[in-house]
Amino acid sequence: MQNKRLKTLDRSKSHLWIVGGGIAGMAAAAFAIRDAKVPAEHIHILEELNVSGGSMDGGHNPLNPNQAWVTRGGRMLTDETYLCTWDLFSSIPSLENPDISVREECREFNEQIKTNAQARLIDSNHIVAEAQKLGLSTLNRAQMLRLLALKEDRIGSRRIDEFFDDTFFQSNFWRMWRTTFAFQKWHSAAELRRYFLRFIQELPRIHTLAGVKRTKYNQYDSMIHPLQRWLVEQGVDVRFGSYVTDADFVEDAQTKERKATQLYVNIPEGTEQIQLGEHDLALFTLGSITADSRYGDKFDVPELIRDRQDHGWRLWETLAQKAPDFGRPMTFYGNIDEHKWKSFTLTMHDDVLLKRIIDYTGNEPGTGALMTWFESGWHLSVVVPAQPHFADLPEGKFTLWGYGFEIDHIGDYIKKPMSEATGQEILIELIHQLGFDDILDHVLAHTDITTVMMPYASALFACRKAGDRPLVIPENAVNFAFLGQFVELEDDVVFTVEYSVRCAMIAIYQLLGVEREIPEIYNGLLDPKVGLNALEAVFH
Template sequence: MTKAVHAAQHVTIEPKNADRKAYLVGGGIGSLAVAAFMIRDGGVPGRNITIYEAMPVLGGSLDGGGGAAEGYTLRGGRMLTTDNYECTWGLFKSIASLASPGKTVFEETIEFNERNVSHAKARLVDRNGAKVDVTSMGFSMQDRIELVRLSEAGEDALGASRITDWLSPPFFETKFWYMWSTTFAFQPWHSAVEFKRYLHRFMLEFSRIETLAGVKRTVYNQFDSLVRPLASWLVEQGVNVLTGCTVTDFGLKTEKGLTAINVIHYAMGGESETIAVCDDDLVFFQNGSMTDASSFGSMTSAPKRLTKNDSQGWALWEKLADGRPEFGNPAAFNTSIAESYWESFTVTLNSSVFFDKMEVFTGNKAGTGGLVTFKDSAWLMSVVLAHQPHFANQPAGVQVFWGYALHPDRIGDFVPKSMSDCTGKDILQELCGHLNFDLDAVASAICIPCRMPYITSMFMPRALGDRPPPVPKSSKNFAFVSQFVEIPEDVVFTVEYSVRAAQMAVYQLLNIEREVPPILHHDRSIKVKLDALIKAFK
């Protein structure tokens, strides 16, 4: 067994934290990371930590479900790199893999990507079903000047502006925009601040965006490869997990200008319960959710059009922030579904025909390519074929791929309705139309569409203060851990953002005298800047 795995399974209990309890509201990757950092670095006994999760399983937005018979489901996948993600890989160097005995999740991931090197050969496809030459980004001089101006503007100057406030319409027809926007799911009306942060945080990817060579993948989907090993380790440490449990409200008290949570109200199994939070106890709250009100369709039905009223996923943050601006402004993120939603789909196949045809068309074996984006499609649809099997329990002979579209409200090119109104069968017809494939290629397919009304809500234009820091100045015993907190320089819609927020919150509330891994500033490297400049002028 490696030293890293060995160390992860022997945790020293700090006497000062031996009796301290922690309550984690939400079971996403942020909460799981909180629990791990409290145990590993804070010496809090696992038995003193309780996770409350409304869903039947942990993982939050890093999900994976279904099966070969009924069709697998993935709402989405987050882009991973090993050139960034300092906190994420720092954590997973301590967590044992479930698939590779004797290795950590980090070691397993590195070795997997050494065997399966990413180098997309069909990043963009045109309206005729032909691969687009992406050696040039397609910039005009005006595009370059405007992009530099945006990337160098201060966040005070950018404020709550949108990307379209800084870039002219022709920019959004460049090959760079089609590749960058679909890699990260940006829309022209999204936050200029967030777009600028991405340009800096992922400047290494700017010069290789056409091949996605910097993208790294886990052995299986991220639920099986990240969530399950971490959750398994936490359970081994004695962490209490309550699923099917919805926290409905917090009781608050304020003393000397500091606010503390002293009561947690929750519902479980039809019963209402309360937990008294003692003075030394801590509460970590996953405020907001990018996958709130998600709904799945089927081969014969479109997903239901749900809103936050159907799931109440934002209600607790709204209660907490009401009259307390220091706790953020959820309305900045959850009041315009039209600007924050898109739709994904997961396809399960019992025949290799589609994968075989895609290998011939793209020139990539499954797991070595990247997103294949149909740049002229009305839906702006993309698909990606991962290494198989993509699920830990996937039977031999079954293949799974995932896709999504940024404009699901538009009428399709091959089906006469919007993607939002499409069944899984309709989506397969649209996909085959763009690829010039006969429908026989997906004759065995089960396509499960998924509507996500808030999937890019964290990209919405925001003002300073709309996102609270992980530990607000007025907080005595609680922290926010989510995609809706403020972490200077880092970027949302990443696993790293949630894990970094968790580590910052734990270290601050437990007074851990240890540095949170700093953000690696590749954007300050002369070589990286030069590579980006050369790419911009191709």
Template structure:
């Protein structure tokens, strides 16, 4: 046998051994997983109760993970919500006569929302019961792909060639240096502390800023995390091809099926009651002993009970106007944030809410939802942009004083929206600035005035009287803390999901610290929920890790090439 034959034989033996090794490893993993499942199925929790403070997706996901992965009885799970409706920031409401409202639109991503898709694979669709919500969303999205053709629009109402990023060498050097700098060196730094003024005039910045709602004064390491986490999207930020959309608004597409699943498992929903305080044991341990409610009711906790708290909500304290009325100023700090302030003073390791909720002038922006009779205005958008409703994602007027953007979703966007009604949503990142055409700040404007400013940005003001004949309502929504999670901060200002020293207490929200992941996403809340449940209930299963697209040589090469477009 010659050397070549010996080499082939050795290679074949190695391949067979490798295949056997992989097979054996998979078998061992399967056996371990089966053993874990059997141990969890055999658990007996007795009269143990779990209290989830807040009715947003974090609490709802926690309840679902408790049922699915901890084999915990739904009747012993209690979700306490201060509003009369569940959903938190995943909202959507209204009717054809008075108009619809979405405070915002939550973009999803097929390649990066690992725990989100895992959760909703367990939740049956309401409209297609043979499908999971994950299958329903991805099927819809694949049939309605996103490819924006008018991502940026200039002051002359001309579509900008947004494929060009617009970086100079200083911008590229600063971006590269940022990605290589450890987070620990970026405490309290803002984006404008790092980049030169030219960076904020690039097409990239206008697109990145309005896609994710960053401001110049936002946290530098939040930008760093986004750049690493979303590096796959960097090369297609101009078309937003990576955006995954739900068939309807997020309340109907996500919250209602999740709520239905929990109802079938007899989860207890306590609505219209606000938690005002939490008692803890004396000493260094973090053990919750009682929950206080607004009506004076106190829930005494047994030693085995667990508490998971939404420590803040970015849409708290929002106000709404209408066609003839501006959205009023918020009168107080967010209720959820107030609870965080109280407990943070009682125990160390519970974070510091001050950087997030003491700077309303930096954390606010304003959205608006337009309801129309017929589709004449949406047809105008389609002819202008080349995108049918649902295919274009954001259109941003980069030179507008309010930095206005609009999104035209696939119609209908609400289940009760009739065939003669259309809607679209928009927002302004600078609501405290005077408009280009309406000489008021956006916050001072009625819904009619906000729409007029938008129509003027398109240079359609000569048709204003005709356009407004079809308007049912324009609902402005002022959100004083919508960008709070992006505020410059120390690493210690956000608490861990399960703080050091905790025996029965966790925090789940956009204001907890999860290494490598990025806030202002559905994934962040769901990952926090799974982390809380798995830690407090000692579930020895893997939490889907952050996909390291920033370490994929092909993705990195494509991103590097994009910096020179």
């Protein structure tokens, strides 16, 4: 894509102050070193937590660190759409073999472990449905075409269910699309349209998820850990326990150029102010889908936080008051009940459950992608990844991850909402949904379960209108940019690693005048073969 370069700063004198140590901030640091040739020791990452990666986590259960592992969510990748991500990780040595990149490791892994789900949808009688039959009516197809034909300014802040009738939401297509990409029918129709365009190549294989690519281990071990190690080796200054509470901006009365001039930072020792020099940049990560996450284990229930206790949203709230084009964060955090999730990770201390799942589905670990019980009260889905899914998982232990999509509904076997269920109760519900009642007692005795309540997990799909998300580089900004899942990138889709990496690339390339093209956003409709395959699929 065309790279709009702004007035070039002196990169040798520039200091980059990156607010937030998630994948967007880390990617910005990497691009600044690799492509803008900024001295690594001039790059400073301010991160509130004691670990990098933000929402891309994976590790020990903080409540039971010796016996249980956890990821709050999973990441699915594709070759076609994650072009900026692959560009970044082609330069980062992998976790275990410094002679190959993360990108090369991922490619080799997916050549060995190919996704081809055989049990994508399962009904209430434990029968695997014929998921390849998408079940779309002529009216449903017309409704999809109507949405695709509209421009976003015409769609505005309307919901998905304003464009489709009830039969669409009972189709196999919707059952798979919603759980693959985490859509609810009250989410943004504009975002669904973007997903249709961005992932149209996946439509013919949505029942097998054969286009999905995964990392060797979880997202932290395979992507964040190697990237963090590389940044530190280059000399990047990573400051944990530091979070920015406010920033000052000035506008030139004649040129209208806007500059960030000062950061206000809370640090373990107290507070400090950071003055930005003539050639310095400030990059602000906005919002967080894992803010106020709370963990539970086998016998307790994680709390649902409603009053924004941590600082994942506060900085954006503060900055938004300084200029009308800095976005409207309340659009996204304002309705917790529409966006909360509860996920769970099983740590199995033997292979009894794992072997039964393999026999039941016909999929070895890592090849099955999502399994969804589409008639279950909690609308449960699980993924059995390739084992081990954690780099430090001891031999003889295994993990799987799952989540509920209707956590305020009553379970089929546990007669309470999933939001009120303990880890053990969720495990009991899952075993009954699988129809494995005969091994229930054994599984309960040999499995630890970690649950996570996330108030804002799908907040990035909130119905929005123009201006709710700020531009990566606001108009007339010369030394600051916004990063993360809550900025506006035309045509790209949120809830992807690619979105965060792309916005970081745009910020660094434009602010620092990098003369290198940014990869185009993939559009499968430009390929006649992709379009034809998608058309055949919706008529199947």
